[in-house]
Amino acid sequence: MTGVEKAGSRRPGTEPLLLGVRHHGPGSARAVRAALDAARPQVVLIEGPPEADALIPLAADEDMRPPVALLAHAVDDPGRSAFWPLAEFSPEWVAIRWALEHEVPARFIDLPATHTLVWGRETVTNPEGEAEATDVAEAEVNDADAGGAAVPEADEADAGDAAEPETTDADVRVDPLAVLADAAGYDDPERWWEDVVEHRGLGERDAFAPFGVLEEAMGALREAYGSGGHERDLVREAYMRLQVRAAQREFGGGVAVVCGAWHVPALRQKATVAADRALVKGLPKVKTDMTWVPWTYRRLARASGYGAGIDSPGWYGHLFAAPDRPVERWMTKVAGLLRAEDRIVSSAHVIEAVRLAETLAAMRGRPLAGLGETTDAVRAVMCEGSDVPLALVHDRLVVGDVLGEVPEAAPAVPLQRDLARLQRRLRLKPEALERELELDLRKETDAGRSRLLHRLRLLGVAWGEPTVSRGSTGTFRETWRLRWEPELSVRVAEAGVWGTTVLAAATAKAEADATAAQGLAEVTGLAERCLLAELPDALPAVMRILADRAALDTDVGHLAQALPALVRSLRYGDVRGTDTGALTEVAAGLAERIFVGLPSACAALDADAAQEMRDHVDAVHTAVGLLGEAGTPEHGGLRGRWHAVLRVLSARDTVPGVIQGRAVRLLLDDGELAQEEAARLMGLALSPGTAPADAAAWIEGFVGGGGGGGMLLVHDERLLGLVDGWLTRVPAEAFTDVLPLLRRTFSAYEPGVRRTLGELVRRGPGQRGSTQAAGAGIPGFGPGLDAGRAAAVEPLVRLLLGLDGSGADESAGLVGVAG
Known part of the structure; x- marks a missing residue:
């Protein structure tokens, strides 16, 4: 008798009914439901962690909506965790729901999570950059074995096998579906699976026949490749055999088992109880907790890094849920999505796309249009050949953004x-x-x-x-x-x-982070986060540590990095109504220490260090301005002391030119320096006695950094003339040295500012004086007012100002404003 005949004729009551599945396969899910309806077993055993047996009744709760996952984590180390995801089209979920609806016991029979969480654990990084325990080899096997992994994320929690050397068996185990598809003449395993399982008719007379075919195929693979060189499978399968035997003794027959098809030949294998117990004896343990958690379609997808995932959970969910005409219903969904994105898609597009998909399926010899045919049809008919809207369809529908829900009754920390x-x-x-x-x-x-x-x-x-x-x-x-x-x-x-609440946990975590912080900036950043999170109990401890670190740190650069975060915190505290008195005092003390040490810290710096210090000067300048606004009157006096420091920096020869120029510019912006004095200092810096590289650095400090330096040159003829005259006098041998500095400075300006500066330089500084003296207009914008262009904007200005009148005097005033 052949394997097919054996499997197809077996009924519960004689030997266990083994239903080998592909996890997250809608075809497998429908077949499992049909087989259970036909067999009516007395107990349903499912590949999964036995610790979750108590959670099975929650699957019947009206607030439970898949996709969901069983989460197991170590009690003493919650980061050591594993997931068992289930979608509505997962065969395991269908088996659970069938058992609950028919009041039949359902149990999980895979290796307990207490072992899988600790056995051969290795930490890897998932695509989101988070550490998690994973067994790459096992996950890949389960992904492809026509049944995938009933509990793939638990398999991922075992990392020992991932480090084993590759073998021929392991290579095949990575995707056994590919071996079967290749034997059938397919170059795409997913397409083969759709043709032989997902597109099968629902009117099968023998509900057990599909499982017999799959068992025979997997039996051939197991005979050829064994367990693939992975000890883990042998142990898991030994434990499952023990659980199946126990269920047979308890129920006297009528046992149905839903598991990955890869495991079916091993469960069918005759092995002694003693041999199976020897395999599972002495496994390491860790105390675990389990619960249900929401899952997403996106996390079921392979691209997310989930090893036993599928390419198209949204498409599979549609196939499982569609009562009839799946292609027509799918095209309607696609049309609705594209219309919501303002693309023109009519019912005629839907009809034509369905026809094209069915034609492609007939040409390719497929029983029904699959995802490949529908995607090609959507691209050609609804997306006009473009992959841009097609990417949206793939992201929103083929993969999907469905998020499951779990009931409040589910256990939780x-x-x-x-x-x-x-x-x-x-x-x-x-x-x-x-x-x-x-x-x-x-x-x-x-x-x-x-x-x-x-x-x-x-x-x-x-x-x-x-x-x-x-x-x-x-x-x-x-x-x-x-x-x-x-x-x-x-x-x-x-x-x-x-902690047991978000507030208590965040408070304790902030205090611990402050104690463990290595640098002053780290503590100030934490203080800012405490204010944003409104943690009044944590802030005193953080401020105490901040004051201690600030008193011991003598590096002006560190102090300058720390001050802006503190001052930002003061602003946030204002809008949140938080008492920031202690924070203000620390910030003011930090600023005073910066004032004292900054001039000497700016001496004898190389080019890179000078650029970094220039950024610190900018940050401190902004912080001092905000601190003066947020603090008491004595703190407002910080501005005067800071201006004194800037004057020292602008006049000291040992200070690099980029910092000197920036100090002059900041004084000019604050009104502490007259235009004439700024022009005089620029003239000195650009005199023939100054090295061209130093002069270029001074210019970069004065008009660079994106602080409106370009507009300053546009509106001040003297400054632009000084820069223009200096540049024309730079010797040829030095020009190539200063060019990168100047290019970096002027390339940061807006295109309109660069264009205006170019026009002003082309005309020459001398040609603009008479225009400006006559009051005819702004330098660089023509000799006089262009009345026609000004009149063109008059209606818009009226609209903005809400003016209804149209008198001659008013019109003249508007033209003047527009000009």
């Missing part, structure tokens, strides 16, 4: 429960699709959202990422980019060691 409570109160629902959130901190709800997101970031739970606000630079406004990833559930579990 106290921190997770507090986070869920805050999310409900603040109406901040986790979503898989990335979105921007604009917050106005003057509103209570938005302020609460800001606090929560900042506290989570401090805890390492990067749900939100701050981004630049559009349309406002006020401290009362924040913009966040939000996206919930399943891995954040692990980060929350890890953060649970710091």
Whole structure:
């Protein structure tokens, strides 16, 4: 009797019914449901961690919506974790739901998580840059073995096999589906699987036949390649055999087993109880907790780094859910998405795309149009041959942004429960699709959202990422980019060691980070984050450590790096109503120390160090201005002392030219230096006695750095004339040395500013004086007012000013304004 006949004729009550599946395969899921309906077993055994047996009833909760995952983590080390993802089209999920609906016991029978979390653990980095334990070899095997891995993320938690040398068996195990597809004459394993499983008719007379075919194929592979050289499979399969035997003894037959097809031949194998027990004896253990967590379609995709993933979870979900005419329904979804993105797609496009997909399937000899045919049809008909909108279809529909939900009754660490409570109160629902959130901190709800997101970031739970606000630079406004990833559930579990609530955990974490901080800037940055997160209990400890570090640090560069963060914190504290008195005192003391040490720190610097110090001078200048606004009157006096420091820097010969020029410019901007004096200092710096490289550095410091230096030259004829005259006198042998500095300076200007400067230089400084003296206009913009161009903008100016009158005097005034 052949393998097919054996498997096809076997019924529960004699031997276990082994249903080998491909994980996350809608065809396998439908076949499992049909087989269970036909067999009516007394117990359903599923490949998965036995610790999760108590969580199975939650799958029937009305608030449970896949995709979800079983999460196991070590109690003493929550970062040591593993996931078992399940979608609605996963055969394991279908088996669980069938058992619950028919009041049949369901149990998990794979190697317990208490072993898999600790056995051969190795840390790798996933695509998001987060460390996680993973077994690359096992994950790859399970991804391709026509059943994949029933619990792939648990397999990923075992890392020992990943370091084994590659063998021929291991190479084949990476994708056994490819071996079967190649034997059938296919060059694409996914296309072969769609043809033989996903596109099968639903009216099969024998519900067990598909599993018999798959078992025979996997049996041939196991005979040829064994276990692929991986000891882990042998141990897992020995444990599963022990569990199957125990179920047979308890129920006397009627046992159905849902597992990866790769394991079916091993479970069918005759082995003694003693031999199986010997394999699982003495495995290392770690105390674990388990719960359900939301999962996403995106994390089911291979591209996300999930080893047992699939290419197209959104497409598979559609195939599983569509009651009929899957291609027509899919094209309708695509059309709806493209219309939402303002693309012109009509019903005629849908009809033509369906016809093209079916024609392509017939030409390629396929039983039904698959993802390849529908994608080609969408590209040709709806996207006009462009891959740009097609990429959107792939991201939103083929992969998808579905995020599952779990009921409140699911076990969770106290921190997770507090986070869920805050999310409900603040109406901040986790979503898989990335979105921007604009917050106005003057509103209570938005302020609460800001606090929560900042506290989570401090805890390492990067749900939100701050981004630049559009349309406002006020401290009362924040913009966040939000996206919930399943891995954040692990980060929350890890953060649970710091406290049972988000506030308590963030406070404890901030204090610990301040104690462990290595540099002064690190502590000041932490103080800023404490204010943003509103952690009043953590701030005193952080400020105490900050004061101690600042008193001991004598490096002016370190002090200059630390001051801006403190002053920014004062501004944030103002809008949040936080008491920042202690912070103000520390910032003022830090500024005084910078004033004392900066002149000597700027002496005898090389070019790179001078550029870095110039940036520090800019940062301190901004910070002193803000500190004067935020502080008491004596702190406002910091401006005068800072101006005195800038005068010293502008006149000291040992200070590099880029810092001298910047000091002159800052004094000029603050009104502490007259235009005539600035021109005199520039003339001295650009005199023939100054080396060309030093003069170019002075120019870069004065008009460089993106601080409006270009407009300064546009509106001040004397300064531009000095630069122009100096440049024409630079010797040829020195010109190539100063050119890179000048190019770096002027290339930072806006195109319009560069164009205006070029026009002014072309005309020459001498030709502009008479124009300006006559009051005919702004230098560089023509000899007089262009009345025609000014009149053209008059209607827009009226609209902006809300003027209804049209009198002659008013019109003349508007023309003058427009000019």
